[in-house]
């Protein structure tokens with residue numbers, strides 16, 4: 001590669017995760033000349049190693065409209081990218097272990113219906129037993145979203161990146177963005193190998209996005225965290241749904257090949273500066289115990305592998321999506337706080353629309369980076 | 381047997397993983413230097429692969445296995461007599477970056493905090509991905525030997541196919557036990573002897589090994605075992621299970637029937653621990669494997685973590701013990717303990733013992749058909765992924781083993797890529813025409829060995845024991 005050549009485009013996207021790749025694909029399809037710069041390889045971090053949950057169920061109310069939009073795109077994704085992405089429609093179910101939990105879940109469903117969303121439904125104990133014969137007797141009920149699903153995360157992100165390339169986007173891997181600067185109305189983005197120039201920059205750098213945003217004068221309190229997952233050897237088929245629990249961190253699903261993937265928010269150690277994360281088994285122990293409480297059959301399971309990935313989390317657990325508060329032509333989509341895989345297609349489409357047209361029809365004001373300006377530790 | 385948490389060692393100066401020659405020698409040396417030493421091994425007793433079950437061996441079995449095997453008995457006795465704490469049936473399944481070791485013993489998991497760690501985890505057999513190698517009835521030469529050592533069982537209807545010193549050792553041991561293999565199908569390509577000739581001087585210095593090797597071959601011949609040389613195009617016969625082997629030797633195709641087909645293409649370092657810790661590794665062109673990068677004393681790129689023995693590169697049992705001692709001396713010196721032994725003497729021993737290696741490595745380098753299997757051959761047996769599927773993923777743009785793994789699940793099964801890791805990397809390297817160092821290897825994830833979910837749920841971390 002020739003050193004310090006200058007590459008021009010309409011839009012430079014920093015980060016080749018699902019958000020960077022989706023935005024690249026939709027922007028290219030809108031006719032923009034797009035460059036994606038990825039410091040490692042496409043899908044190397046959260047987007048390639050997550051649990052693959054494509055879940056609308058249980059989302060923060062402000063996320064529901066864009067999560068719904070994303071879901072509509074997931075249903076079409078295999079045609080869009082010419083790859084099935086391992087995507088399967090499946091129920092997502094959240095279980096209540098106490099009557100108080102059940103009450104809270106019911107209230108939530110009523111509230112959502114008031115907002116005009118009816119994808120979440122209440123399941124009483126009998127219905128739940130019918131759907132999940134293997135569930136423990138103490139579970140009192142739950143709520144479900146029947147047409148959610150799951151996908152293979154790396155396969156998906158990889159397929160989207162290939163589609164983006166076919167649509168004309170250029171993806172540069174193994175190049176880390178070192179600096180972003182405004183030079184006579186244009187953004188100049190430099191890596192060790194190249195300099196890029198464009199009127200628009202989109203920051204999709206995941207757990208690393210805070211540094212980039214802050215170098216441009218924003219307040220961006222992204223915390224790098226390392227959610228942990230484990231997978232068991234194959235078990236006889238016993239569960240068709242993706243399971244969560246209202247009162248304890250757990251995400252649980254049996255894959256078509258019989259293996260069971262268990263995760264759900266217990267955190268390992270994240271070291272974004274070294275690109276590393278590490279398991280903390282004493283923490284994961286609680287995940288194992290919860291899985292066995294909910295599905296007693298899991299006592300027989302054998303763990304064959306575990307992993308974790310580096311993810312960006314915001315103090316209020318919802319992402320940053322939208323234009324910069326400090327600069328024209330700068331946009332952000334990062335900090336998806338452990339649940340951004342499902343939102344990839346929707347947010348990518350919204351960002352492409354926003355950058356191409358200067359505005360979007362979707363409600364994204366709650367995700368503005370400006371919310372942290374005077375209140376970096378804002379929680380919800 | 382230490383069962384309860386109270387009496388288990390919780391901290392130590394040096395934790396040694398693996399009680400083969402390297403681990404045992406290191407433990408004895410370190411204990412003499414008054415380090416607190418814990419040595420963990422999965423086996424029932426000390427010995428490792430080469431001296432497996434050496435303490436239990438009966439005289440008839442000793443006669444079969446030979447005097448080199450019995451040398452391990454002395455080392456095991458020294459270990460028993462030392463102050464090192466030896467933990468049998470203990471499987472290390474994770475090591476954190478602060479050198480906290482998680483291990484499982486008889487269904488319960490414990491933690492051990494070590495100042496220094498020595499990985500002495502030896503080798504794994506190189507995978508032999510020929511057509512049909514995943515059928516029931518196909519085994520490895522190493523697995524035949526394990527049966528022989530630990531149970532005294534000799535496979536009675538087996539073809540041995542491949543190349544390397546272990547092949548002849550096991551064949552001769554089977555002959556000595558009265559059940560020689562029904563054939564040896566030798567795959568060392570023609571012309572290899574000429575290729576190895578430049579290293580003949582070293583071989584002469586290591587004549588003890590050459591003489592032993594030749595005597596093994598003579599023993600096998602004396603037992604009237606048919607030997608087919610320069611064999612290529614190997615294929616396991618049988619629809620659902622192995623019924624024999626087809627191959628070409630000296631321009632003629634042969635089909636032999638057998639109940640067992642035992643394959644072998646030499647051994648490579650077991651990379652699980654050094655990869656788990658993210659130690660630097662380099663490709664060794666002569667040994668056709670990755671080796672952890674170490675200094676002369678075995679220190680890896682990871683602070684306070686050493687390797688000794690075949691886990692650092694294939695050198696054999698004598699060198700393994702020397703390396704174990706060297707590592708322990710270095711650690712003792714760093715901890716300010718008196719030294720019982722001279723590093724220089726051990727290093728001279730290593731040079732002498734290793735003299736024969738380049739010759740053997742050139743002679744027994746794996747044949748091309750084992751490195752680059754044809755498209756329809758299954759490479760990852762856990763997830764049933766073919767070489768062709770891997771090549772297709774590379775063509776789509778998956779640059780390395782980890783992307784191929786995420787995409788195809790190759791290396792995600794219960795063996796965690798222990799079997800297919802090198803094959804997958806080599807296929808990618810060949811397809812992309814990139815060197816192995818740039819391709820790298822699977823990221824290795826804990827648990828290193830399958831662990832019951834219930835065992836994890838009942839796990840008692842050190843921090844909760846008032847430590």
Ligand SMILES: Cc1cc2nc3c(=O)[nH]c(=O)nc-3n(C[C@H](O)[C@H](O)[C@H](O)COP(=O)(O)OP(=O)(O)OC[C@H]3O[C@@H](n4cnc5c(N)ncnc54)[C@H](O)[C@@H]3O)c2cc1C
Pocket residue numbers: 014015016017018019020037038039040041042043044045046047048049050051052053054055175176177178204205206207208209226227228229263307308309310311333334335336337338339340341342343
């Ligand atoms: C273990 C785990 C399980 C999860 N489970 C789920 C789930 O089931 N469902 C769900 O919806 N979500 C889940 N998530 C969350 C989801 O994976 C993430 O929210 C989502 O992938 C974020 O995508 P991204 O593109 O923003 O980030 P990433 O995938 O992290 O991509 C950011 C990219 O930016 C690159 N980058 C950073 N800095 C630079 C720079 N200076 N120059 C160039 N490139 C740079 C990085 O290398 C990285 O590849 C999970 C996450 C983890 C870790």
